[in-house]
Amino acid sequence: MSRWAIGIDLGGTAVKAAVVCEERGILIDRTILTETASGPAGIIGQLAALVASLYRLACATLAPADFAGVGVGAPGAVNAERGVLSYPPNLPGWGIVPLRDELQKFLIEKEGLSVSVFLDNDANVAAFGEAVYGAGREFRDFLMVTLGTGVGGGIVLNRKLYRGPHGTAGEVGFMIIDFEATTLHAGIRGTLESSIGKKGIVDLARRMIAANASGSAVGKLCNNDFTKLSPIHLERAALKGDQLSLAVWQRVGSILGVGLANVTALMDIRKFVIGGGIAAAGNLIFDPALDQLRRSTLPSMHEGLELVPALLGNKAGMYGAAALCFGEP
Amino acid sequence: MSRWAIGIDLGGTAVKAAVVCEERGILIDRTILTETASGPAGIIGQLAALVASLYRLACATLAPADFAGVGVGAPGAVNAERGVLSYPPNLPGWGIVPLRDELQKFLIEKEGLSVSVFLDNDANVAAFGEAVYGAGREFRDFLMVTLGTGVGGGIVLNRKLYRGPHGTAGEVGFMIIDFEATTLHAGIRGTLESSIGKKGIVDLARRMIAANASGSAVGKLCNNDFTKLSPIHLERAALKGDQLSLAVWQRVGSILGVGLANVTALMDIRKFVIGGGIAAAGNLIFDPALDQLRRSTLPSMHEGLELVPALLGNKAGMYGAAALCFGEP
Numbered sequence: 017m018s019r020w021a022i023g024i025d026l027g028g029t030a031v032k033a034a035v036v037c038e039e040r041g042i043l044i045d046r047t048i049l050t051e052t053a054s055g056p057a058g059i060i061g062q063l064a065a066l067v068a069s070l071y072r073l074a075c076a077t078l079a080p081a082d083f084a085g086v087g088v089g090a091p092g093a094v095n096a097e098r099g100v101l102s103y104p105p106n107l108p109g110w111g112i113v114p115l116r117d118e119l120q121k122f123l124i125e126k127e128g129l130s131v132s133v134f135l136d137n138d139a140n141v142a143a144f145g146e147a148v149y150g151a152g153r154e155f156r157d158f159l160m161v162t163l164g165t166g167v168g169g170g171i172v173l174n175r176k177l178y179r180g181p182h183g184t185a186g187e188v189g190f191m192i193i194d195f196e197a198t199t200l201h202a203g204i205r206g207t208l209e210s211s212i213g214k215k216g217i218v219d220l221a222r223r224m225i226a227a228n229a230s231g232s233a234v235g236k237l238c239n240n241d242f243t244k245l246s247p248i249h250l251e252r253a254a255l256k257g258d259q260l261s262l263a264v265w266q267r268v269g270s271i272l273g274v275g276l277a278n279v280t281a282l283m284d285i286r287k288f289v290i291g292g293g294i295a296a297a298g299n300l301i302f303d304p305a306l307d308q309l310r311r312s313t314l315p316s317m318h319e320g321l322e323l324v325p326a327l328l329g330n331k332a333g334m335y336g337a338a339a340l341c342f343g344e345p
Numbered sequence: 346m347s348r349w350a351i352g353i354d355l356g357g358t359a360v361k362a363a364v365v366c367e368e369r370g371i372l373i374d375r376t377i378l379t380e381t382a383s384g385p386a387g388i389i390g391q392l393a394a395l396v397a398s399l400y401r402l403a404c405a406t407l408a409p410a411d412f413a414g415v416g417v418g419a420p421g422a423v424n425a426e427r428g429v430l431s432y433p434p435n436l437p438g439w440g441i442v443p444l445r446d447e448l449q450k451f452l453i454e455k456e457g458l459s460v461s462v463f464l465d466n467d468a469n470v471a472a473f474g475e476a477v478y479g480a481g482r483e484f485r486d487f488l489m490v491t492l493g494t495g496v497g498g499g500i501v502l503n504r505k506l507y508r509g510p511h512g513t514a515g516e517v518g519f520m521i522i523d524f525e526a527t528t529l530h531a532g533i534r535g536t537l538e539s540s541i542g543k544k545g546i547v548d549l550a551r552r553m554i555a556a557n558a559s560g561s562a563v564g565k566l567c568n569n570d571f572t573k574l575s576p577i578h579l580e581r582a583a584l585k586g587d588q589l590s591l592a593v594w595q596r597v598g599s600i601l602g603v604g605l606a607n608v609t610a611l612m613d614i615r616k617f618v619i620g621g622g623i624a625a626a627g628n629l630i631f632d633p634a635l636d637q638l639r640r641s642t643l644p645s646m647h648e649g650l651e652l653v654p655a656l657l658g659n660k661a662g663m664y665g666a667a668a669l670c671f672g673e674p
Contacts, residue, residue, distance in 0.1 A: 093645055102645075157510045169611075173510075180613020181486045181502075184646055190610035192641060195522050195603045204606075204641050274524045277533075278607055281519035282498075284509020312521060312533050316422055316431075317513055 021084040021341035022070050024063060025138065025333030028052060028091060028106025031059075032330070033066045035074040036338035038084070041149060044073060045334060055109040060122050063088070067119075068127040085132035086123075087337030089141030090115060095183050096136045134340035138333055139186055140177050142291065142326075143170025145336025150327040151289045158287035159279050160326065161188055161272075163294035163301075167209040171285070189213065193274050208275040212268050214294065218245050221264045232260035251297045265300035272301060273308025280313050280321070291326025298325065350413040350670035351399050353392060354467065354662030357381060357420060357435025360388075361659070362395050364403040365667035367413070370478060373402060374663060384438040389451050392417070396448075397456040414461035415452070416666030418470030419444060424512050425465045463669035467662055468515055469506050471620065471655075472499025474665025479656040480618045487616035488608050489655065490517055490601075492623035492630075496538040500614070518542065522603050537604040541597050543623065546576050550593045561589035580626045594629035601630060602637025609642050609650070620655025627654065 018039040025032040027050060034045035046066060051058050067086050074083075092104030099116025116135040123129040136144070143160035146152040152160065156175055162168040167189030171178040179185055189209030190201070197206035199216065210216050222242055225232055234253040238244045253261035272290075279285050295301065306323050313321070328335055347368040354361040356379060363374035375395060380387050396415050403412075421433030428445025445464040452458040465473070472489035475481040481489065485504055491497040496518030500507040508514055518538030519530070526535035528545065539545050551571055554561055563582040567573045583590035601619075608614050624630065635652050642650070657664055 171611075178612075181615070182613050182646075182649070185611065185613035187610040187643070187646075190643065191607045192522055192603050192610075193524050195600070195641075202643060204643075271524070274521050278520045279611060281516040281521075282500075282514065282608060282611060283507075284511050284514035286510070312524075314513075314516070314519065314531060314533075317511075317516075319511070 019082050019084045019342060020074065020078050021338040022067055022074075022086045023334040023336070023338030023341075024066070024086065024088045025141070025330075025337060026050070026059070026063070026088055026090045027138070028104075031062060031066065032334055033070060034331070034334040034338065035070050035078075036335060037078070038342050042331060042334065044070060045331075046070065050107075052106070052108060056113050056115075056118075059107070060115070060118055061126075063119055064122045064127050067123060067131075068129060071129060083131065085134060085341035086119070087134045087136075087141070087340035088115065088119065089136060089138040089333045089337045091138050093184060094135055094137040094140075096140075096177075096179055097183075099133070099135045101135065132341065134337070136177070136179075136337075136340060139168040139170040140179065141170075141336035141340065142332040143172055143186070143289070143336065144177055144339050145328055145332035145334070146289050146291070146326055147172045147175065147336075148339040148342075149335045150332060151324045152287070155287040155289075157285055158289055159186075159188065159276070159285050160289045160291060161276075162292035163212065163272075163290065164292035165214045167213050168292075171283075188275060188279065191275055191278055193271065193278070208271070211271045212294075214247060217247050217250070217264070217268055217294065220267065221245060221250055221261070224260055224264055228260055233258040234261050247294055247297070251300065254297070254300050262300070265297055266304045269301040269304030270308040273305040274312055276305065276309045276323075277312035280309070280317055284317070286317070286320040286322065288323045289326050290323055291329070291332065295325060348411050348413045348671060349403065349407050350667040351396055351403075351415045352663040352665070352667030352670075353395070353415065353417045354470070354666060355379070355388070355392070355417055355419045356467070357433075360391060360395065361663055362399055363660070363663040363667065364399050364407075365664060366407070367671050371660060371663065373399060374660075375399065379436075381435070381437060385442050385444075385447075388436070389444070389447050390455075392448055393451045393456055396452060396460075397458060400458060412460065414463060414670035415448070416463045416465075416470070416669035417444065417448065418465060418467040418662045418666045420467050422513060423464055423466040423469075425469075425508055426512075428462070428464045430464065461670065463666070465506070465508075465666075465669060468497040468499040469508065470499075470665035470669065471661040472501055472515070472618070472665065473506055473668050474657055474661035474663070475618050475620070475655050476501045476504065476665075477668040477671075478664045479661060480653045481616070484616040484618075486614055487618055488515070488517065488605070488614050489618045489620060490605075491621035492541065492601075492619065493621035494543045496542050497621075500612075517604060517608065520604055520607055522600065522607070537600070540600045541623075543576060546579070546593065546597055546623065547574050549596065550574060550579055550590070553589055553593055557589055562587040563590050576623055576626070580629065583626070583629050591629070594626055595633045598630040598633030599637040602634040603641055605634065605638045605652075606641035609638070609646055613646070615646070615649045615651065617652045618655050619652055620658070620661065624654060
């Protein structure tokens with residue numbers, strides 16, 4: 017009775033795919049390594065084989081008549097309306113690929129499967145996954161921020177993805193919060209990502225360690241080799257009470273709060289779902305971020321301000337991709 | 346045959362009202378001083394009398410059957426759906442006023458006019474005016490920025506006003522572009538308005554004059570009394586080739602470009618209509634702003650970037666308020 021779909025999260029390292037039941041969530045999931053060397057044609061073949069295998073497996077218990085299609089979240093710029101992916105980073109050799117139609121054609125011709133295919137970019141798909149199955153279920157409007165190597169974003173307005181006039185909306189990591197800074201990010205000065213992307217956090221910590229005479233317990237965690245310093249060391253040290261690491265997270269959270277304040281000022285969005293590996297630092301980031309968000313917005317905009325952790329982890333992409341097939345809720 | 350409406354721009358100093366024909370634009374307009382001392386009841390009486398007088402005048406040549414209603418643009422936070430105005434700045438004694446319904450009631454009871462009334466805030470109404478009658482006619486999506494004492498904004502998406510979930514969207518002046526700055530604006534550090542609102546521009550010019558040994562021709566224009574320095578002096582001096590004044594506008598435009606880049610990154614908006622008194626400086630601001638906007642956005646977002654001057658000047662509010670009555674185009 018309940019509809020189901022196959023959701024795919026296409027990444028530069030791995031392809032994650034799942035059979036998702038609209039009501040019960042993920043039933044089966046698979047991860048394979050992306051054959052990046054084989055280019056678009058090879059990867060489309062991988063995707064099709066994965067879809068066919070999951071489809072046949074699922075049909076042992078689910079009705080083919082209830083199958084809603086295949087959704088794909090892909091890195092890079094996507095024109096969701098036309099199903100076209102442009103220059104995905106981490107997928108060498110890809111230019112402008114009509115991925116939706118090519119996958120659909122491949123599925124019919126090589127796998128004998130005639131199905132609908134939906135495509136969107138990974139940040140949008142993750143936001144939509146959280147909207148339908150995760151931390152955004154109760155929010156009509158929110159921004160999902162992914163804190164990791166980069167700082168990405170996806171916008172849900174009125175329970176629909178907001179893609180913008182050209183499909184590039186939600187690039188929250190490229191918002192400029194410190195235009196006189198020396199840090200650069202893709203040639204742009206003082207962006208949110210240059211400050212609190214993984215590299216920005218590590219650079220900040222190194223500067224604070226160098227300037228701090230009383231030392232930090234974080235050194236022990238990376239064998240005093242600060243070229244190996246990573247956010248996970250800073251998280252562990254902070255949880256053990258290391259003052260310097262606590263100060264690093266305080267500042268990271270505070271800068272995140274400034275970025276979110278810009279979203280509130282411009283779009284009147286007051287709910288934020290925070291995911292990605294760096295978000296594992298939890299309240300070390302969330303508390304200063306909410307505090308700074310309130311201090312950086314007008315009192316008339318304080319009502320309803322809320323930051324919540326994402327709930328779906330690295331499954332958000334598969335959930336969101338499948339949800340594209342079920343239509344906007 | 347053609348529909349018509351009355352558009353009102355309610356300000357802290359003056360009330361501007363016009364009879365606007367949907368096809369031919371403004372036919373008659375009036376400006377009266379706002380009786381701020383008389384509070385909401387007094388001002389609603391002023392508005393009603395003005396509407397009644399314009400309505401009767403218009404009915405000499407226009408058909409009452411084609412009358413679409415009265416639109417009002419008001420300062421402060423407006424809930425357009427409920428027609429409620431909250432704490433308008435420059436209108437002392439106003440708290441939360443259901444202005445739409447009260448004006449409608451007053452018009453029926455005191456003036457014998459049964460008409461539809463529409464209400465929105467002044468920044469939105471000006472943006473909508475430019476969308477329907479001005480510089481935004483060709484744009485499906487754009488941000489209108491008003492550069493004056495403050496820096497305000499109104500967002501048009503898909504030819505409709507984007508008000509946001511709580512009706513406070515478009516506060517572009519409150520976006521933070523320099524979070525470590527010392528300048529404050531309503532208690533918030535490093536906002537766009539604190540940098541390039543009227544006061545920010547004058548403060549910047551004073552700092553640059555103080556730091557500049559070779560002097561500036563702008564001194565002569567304000568009788569060397571720099572407490573009287575205003576953007577108009579800087580504009581005149583720049584147009585005469587004064588290097589320092591040119592450098593001030595270069596920097597103001599560049600900072601504006603940073604703010605607009607944030608709008609492009611987040612919302613994928615690439616068209617900007619720039620109005621307000623400060624925008625009279627024209628290409629002194631526009632050229633560096635567009636240049637900085639391009640340098641502050643990803644190459645994939647450069648296509649279609651455009652800054653254009655607003656066309657309706659201080660009539661945008663009346664036009665936009667009337668356009669509210671004609672419905673979204």
